[in-house]
Amino acid sequence: MPEAQQVSQAFPFEGWSLESISREDIIRALDDAPKIYSKAYTQIARISSSLVVKYGSGVHLWEARTMTYVAKMPRVRLPKVFDAWETKAASLQEESTTTYIVMEYVQGDLVSDVWPGLSSERRLSIHQQVYEMIRELQRTRLAVPGPIGGGVSNGTYFTDYGAGPFLSREELEEWFNERLLVCQEFGLVKATQPSFTGQFQELVICHFDLHTQNMILDGQGNVWLIDWAYSGAYPPYFEKAALSRNVDPAFAQGLLRLMDDGQFKEEIQQLEDIGFALSTGAFCKPSGKLINPTPGLMEMYIRSKVYIYHGKGTMITSRAKPTLDNGNVNLQMAAKE
CATH class of the missing domain: 3.30.200.20 (Phosphorylase Kinase; domain 1)
Structure with missing residues (x-):
């Protein structure tokens, strides 16, 4: 940033x-x-x-x-x-x-640098400006998910290693369904949990990394959005869901209040439910059979969620690569990069 x-x-x-x-x-x-x-x-x-x-x-x-x-x-x-x-x-x-x-x-100050000293009126102005830009981004519908022109999807819900490229909505849904199956096999999600099939019919531009270090406040009080590395075409509620895991919780909550239209609560919860397969279990593949959670696995995942909510801003908290071996969980540490 x-x-x-x-x-x-x-x-x-x-x-x-x-x-x-x-x-x-x-x-x-x-x-x-x-x-x-x-x-x-x-x-x-x-x-x-x-x-x-x-x-x-x-x-x-x-x-x-x-x-x-x-x-x-x-x-x-x-x-x-x-x-x-x-x-x-x-x-x-x-x-x-x-x-x-x-x-x-862009000449100006990072919003993160000036936010503590801003009046409530100026903070509200920044929230409103960002909210209006989100609305503008979501007015245009796109046919292909991911970055414009193709590329790897990155950000909160695509693991720390990225995913794709996805050539269609169906491929994107299939990837998330695979993540769901991983969680079901580990017993972290009910077997009756609805799939993502048919959920991604609308695709809009999401910045996907909206926090105050990625915003510049110019001399006229205008907000500019920078660092578009994670941006791409995704379902509208992905932006809202990503804000719930923002590294600036206080700023994000103000923005979420403006966006709180009561929509997509169940869809966002579905993303939250598969958090294990997007973090500690990022390298797991479905085996086709349900298993009982390995002792300590749930605790590991809970610790990762605590880490997230303390403002680290990433869903990957371990380099462990959990794999299935004859129905058992095998945790192997990845080699250091």
Whole structure:
């Protein structure tokens, strides 16, 4: 999540027109460009006072495609994307791809930085703005789930490892039905629990990572949504469900109050019910037979839910890979990445 911070280092392309800069020039300049975000496999560098580059092996072209699609919606404020491309690793020993997204730098403050000092009126204004942008995103219906133009689905309900790509609503429903079967086999969900078949008939754009570190408040009091890495076409209630697991519970609750129309309570509960298969049991596959929970398995899952609700903001809390072995549960720790 980018941090809107002041930097004193010179921008490598200040005063240049973007048309006069090659992609190769941009890549070469990134090492010396001031970084406003750097974590794991994603970095963001300012190459001029008005441009940033988001890049790394954790960045993907589908984020740029979705942002370009959303930019056509007049009531949604987000950085403009100017260019995006990817390069393959030069070494034969490496298989990673690095993606680069050149986009507008939005001047302002992260909402997370200024939220504690804001008046109740300004907080309400931010909630209302975000709510209106969610409504705008959900006015357009799409036919294919996931990121615009295809890609892996990421975010709260797709495990920490992603899922897909999904080519149809039916494939998306099938994936969630498989997660449901895993929970049923472990005895965590009743065998009579309804499936997800037929539930995903409506698909809309979801940001899927709405928290205050992904929002910028500009000098005019306008809110901009940033970090669209998890965004894509999903059922409307997915956005609402993801907010219930937000890393900023107080902010999320204010937004959820505006969204509380009484709809989708049962559907959201169904997602919550399969939480084990999206977290500790992310690598499990259905065996075709019901089993009794292994001693300690439920406790492990409960601990993972406690971890989530204490604001860690992820459904993956363990690298354990539970598998079924002759009807028994075998927990094997994944190798460190």
